[in-house]
Amino acid sequence: MKRHLTDGELRASLDGELDEGPILHLDACPECQTRLLQLKQEHLRSADRLSFLNQGIEPVPSVRSAWSRFTQEYLNQKEISMFKKLFAFPVVRVGAIAVLLMALLMAFPTTRALAGELLNLFRVQQVAVLPIDSTGLESLTGNEALSGRLSELVSSSTEVTDEPGEPVVVANAEEASASAGFNVRLPADAAPAKIYVTDSAAFTLTVDRAKAQALLEEAGRADLVLPESIDGAKIAVSIPSTVNTTFGTCPEPQTDKPAMDEMDGPRESYPDCIVFSQMTSPIVNAPDGVDMAELAQIGLEFTGMSREDAEAFTGTIDWTSTLVIPIPRYAATHADVSIDGVTGKLIQRTTEYSSEYVLLWVKDGIVYSISGSGTDTARAFQMVEALP
Amino acid sequence: MVGAGSITNDRNWLHKSMIQLMKKRKTELLKTSEAESDSREFESVFREYWAYVYRILKRLVGDPAEAEDLALETFFRLYQHHPRKVDGFQTGGWLYRVATNLGLRSIRSFKRRERYEIEAGRFALEESPEARPAVIHEQAEEQALARRALARMNERQSQLLVLRYSGLSYKEIAASLGLSPTSIGPLLVRAEREFEECYQVLTREEL
Numbered sequence: 001m002k003r004h005l006t007d008g009e010l011r012a013s014l015d016g017e018l019d020e021g022p023i024l025h026l027d028a029c030p031e032c033q034t035r036l037l038q039l040k041q042e043h044l045r046s047a048d049r050l051s052f053l054n055q056g057i058e059p060v061p062s063v064r065s066a067w068s069r070f071t072q073e074y075l076n077q078k079e080i081s082m083f084k085k086l087f088a089f090p091v092v093r094v095g096a097i098a099v100l101l102m103a104l105l106m107a108f109p110t111t112r113a114l115a116g117e118l119l120n121l122f123r124v125q126q127v128a129v130l131p132i133d134s135t136g137l138e139s140l141t142g143n144e145a146l147s148g149r150l151s152e153l154v155s156s157s158t159e160v161t162d163e164p165g166e167p168v169v170v171a172n173a174e175e176a177s178a179s180a181g182f183n184v185r186l187p188a189d190a191a192p193a194k195i196y197v198t199d200s201a202a203f204t205l206t207v208d209r210a211k212a213q214a215l216l217e218e219a220g221r222a223d224l225v226l227p228e229s230i231d232g233a234k235i236a237v238s239i240p241s242t243v244n245t246t247f248g249t250c251p252e253p254q255t256d257k258p259a260m261d262e263m264d265g266p267r268e269s270y271p272d273c274i275v276f277s278q279m280t281s282p283i284v285n286a287p288d289g290v291d292m293a294e295l296a297q298i299g300l301e302f303t304g305m306s307r308e309d310a311e312a313f314t315g316t317i318d319w320t321s322t323l324v325i326p327i328p329r330y331a332a333t334h335a336d337v338s339i340d341g342v343t344g345k346l347i348q349r350t351t352e353y354s355s356e357y358v359l360l361w362v363k364d365g366i367v368y369s370i371s372g373s374g375t376d377t378a379r380a381f382q383m384v385e386a387l388p
Numbered sequence: 389m390v391g392a393g394s395i396t397n398d399r400n401w402l403h404k405s406m407i408q409l410m411k412k413r414k415t416e417l418l419k420t421s422e423a424e425s426d427s428r429e430f431e432s433v434f435r436e437y438w439a440y441v442y443r444i445l446k447r448l449v450g451d452p453a454e455a456e457d458l459a460l461e462t463f464f465r466l467y468q469h470h471p472r473k474v475d476g477f478q479t480g481g482w483l484y485r486v487a488t489n490l491g492l493r494s495i496r497s498f499k500r501r502e503r504y505e506i507e508a509g510r511f512a513l514e515e516s517p518e519a520r521p522a523v524i525h526e527q528a529e530e531q532a533l534a535r536r537a538l539a540r541m542n543e544r545q546s547q548l549l550v551l552r553y554s555g556l557s558y559k560e561i562a563a564s565l566g567l568s569p570t571s572i573g574p575l576l577v578r579a580e581r582e583f584e585e586c587y588q589v590l591t592r593e594e595l
Contacts, residue, residue, distance in 0.1 A: 008574025017558045017573065039577070046549075046580040049534045049587060053447045053553035060446075061456055063438045067431065074464040 004029065010036045014043055161236075162202035167244070170195050180241040182280050182366060187386035193246045202238040207231060216302070224298050242279040247383075248272035274372040276383065281365055340368070340384050346377060359384070433479055434463055440480070441487045444554050448491035448538075450531065458494060462487045481564030488550045495539040533594070537586035545579035552576060 005013070005022050012018045013026060013036065026032050170176045172195070176184040179197040186192060209231035216224050250273035300310035334347045337359070344361025358371040359380045370380040441462055446455035465486055466479070538546040544565065551561045558572040567575070 006574065007577045008571075010573075011577045012558065012573035015552075015558065015573075015576075017569075042577075042584070043580060046583055047553070049530065049537075050549060050553040050583075052450075052531045052534070053550060054555050055447065058443065058446055058452075060439045060442050061452075063435050066438050066442075066456070066460065067434055070434065070460050070463060074460060074467070 005032045005035075007035075007039060010039050011043065014040060157206045157208055158203055159206075160201070160203045162200060162238075167196035167198045170197055176243045176245075180243050180279075182241075182278075184243050184278060185387045186245060187276070187383040188388065189386040190247050190383060193248060193250060196244045196246075198242045198244070200238065200240050202236065204234055204236045207233045219302075221302055224301055226298065227294060230295070240280040242277060245276045247274040247276070250275060271373050274370060274379065274383070277369045277371075279367050281362070281367055337381075339381070340387065344368075348375065348377075430467055433466070437480060437483050438463075441483050444484060444487050444550070445491050447554065448488065448535070448550055449494055450535070454494065455491075458490045459487065461490055478563045481560065484551055484554075484556065484560075485547060485564045488547045489543070492539050492543065492546055492550070495535050533587060533590055537583055537590055540586045540590070541579070541582050545575070545582050548572070548575055548579045549583060 003025075005026055009018055009022050010026075010032065013023065018026070026036065168179070170179055173184045173186045176195050176197055184195075186195075207230050209226055209228065213226050216222070216226070296314045297307075297310045300313060301307060305313070333349075334345055337344050337346045339359065339361050340363050342361055342363050344359060346357065346359050348355065348357045355375045356371065356373050357375070357377050357380070358369055359377065360367075360369045362368070370383060372380060438459070442455055442459045445458045445462075446452055449455055449458065462483055466483060538549065541549075547565060548561065551564060552572075556564070558569045561567070561572055562569040
């Protein structure tokens with residue numbers, strides 16, 4: 001080999017990645033050796049600065065716990081779409097509104113379910129936000145066996161009596177009203193991208209007190225004692241039809257997450273998407289004769305709230321008419337807002353990648369929400385102003 | 389009481405349980421042996437590459453918790469796209485590329501960058517308690533500067549450097565980035581020069 005080595009070949013020789021032919025030339029060529037020394041100086045400077053990329057063998061979280069976390073936090077997300085059918089639209093980015101509406105569903109059986117023979121009918125009339133410290137829930141998040149048993153408990157005691165259907169696209173507010181069975185309102189100042197109607201769904205939960213209590217004890221909360229009276233109680237939850245209207249460019253329903261090519265930034269796909277949701281209040285039939293505040297207090301204490309704080313909060317809530325939305329104390333903010341002639345809630349959350357908001361209110365038996373990205377909520381308020 | 393899904397960072401136990409219930413019901417109808425096989429295959433890939441992916445990210449971003457999150461995100465992207473089924477697909481190379489890409493983007497984020505710099509210094513101190521804090525602090529500052537220089541560079545160039553300095557061979561890097569092994573040497577020369585320029589610019593900006 002007579003030609004001199006290129007810089008690239010010289011660089012490869014420093015890494016021991018040079019082919020035999022060029023190596024022979026390098027060994028015999030003073031000019032190439034001189035250039036190699038110069039290049040080596042450059043390389044060593046960078047190598048020194050970047051040496052932290054290959055330092056030692058640091059401890060790695062166990063693959064078992066990583067896999068457990070992965071299945072719980074990521075793989076289960078793909079199943080959310082089935083659950084979202086209850087509420088229709090996957091929403092902006094990771095789905096703030098659907099998640100909130102799921103919380104609505106969840107708030108019922110946990111806070112006011114569980115009891116005897118006579119049935120009470122609960123409907124949402126107002127919204128309350130409860131900032132919680134979720135440390136108590138972490139014992140479940142990180143405990144695969146416990147989570148599995150909880151899942152099994154809920155699975156074995158729940159019967160889905162009305163499977164949620166796929167969202168159906170309708171042409172306008174009139175069609176949506178006819179399909180959903182209530183008067184659908186749309187802002188006059190904006191053209192919807194799509195209007196989806198999702199039909200109703202329902203399930204019944206039968207309480208197994210012994211198993212639930214055992215689970216609490218396994219979670220290290222033997223101090224929390226469920227009332228004997230809840231054993232065998234049947235709670236029927238009915239979720240009415242939901243209408244979701246999208247504005248701007250939004251993901252399709254049933255999409256767990258926006259499509260994320262590996263070259264895209266995480267969750268940055270729908271900056272102008274706004275989703276306006278409306279549904280009649282879910283209905284919960286729960287047996288009479290149980291102290292709802294007591295059950296709510298157990299739930300609150302389980303999340304990590306002190307007994308005194310839980311008592312204070314439960315004392316301020318009418319559990320038969322209030323939708324309680326728990327939010328993480330340090331990850332989201334909330335404020336009362338005057339909207340649509342009533343008092344609603346504005347919940348804002350800033351994640352590592354983005355910000356999102358949800359505006360939530362209840363009027364005339366209908367639960368409304370508007371969700372979007374970013375921190376500028378003016379557009380959402382304008383839309384409400386333009387409602388008929 | 390329950391949390392609110394992503395609003396509570398998936399700590400909503402009842403919510404999760406309900407989802408699992410729906411999952412169970414649905415999968416009773418839809419489950420196939422193919423799906424089960426896919427699931428086992430994916431878990432096997434996860435177990436095989438977890439430590440490698442985590443280590444690259446830990447060294448790149450400095451913060452163990454962030455590295456773990458990014459590593460999980462990396463595997464989730466693999467799971468979402470199922471590209472491993474394509475003939476000739478290099479699972480390891482794909483994972484390394486996506487991981488470094490996520491790590492670099494993460495460093496690029498201003499808010500997170502500030503946190504990394506604080507966290508990286510703290511972890512460095514914890515990992516080397518015998519060293520003098522002043523030395524550790526200086527090293528952490530230099531590493532922070534190097535991370536920012538990497539994040540400022542052309543993405544492909546910085547990926548190349550991260551993969552090489554993480555210990556990958558030219559062949560592995562080429563497979564990961566879809567390049568010819570013979571092109572790695574010249575590209576490394578160019579990338580190191582660009583890195584040095586970015587580093588110097590950042591040093592001047594710091595003054």
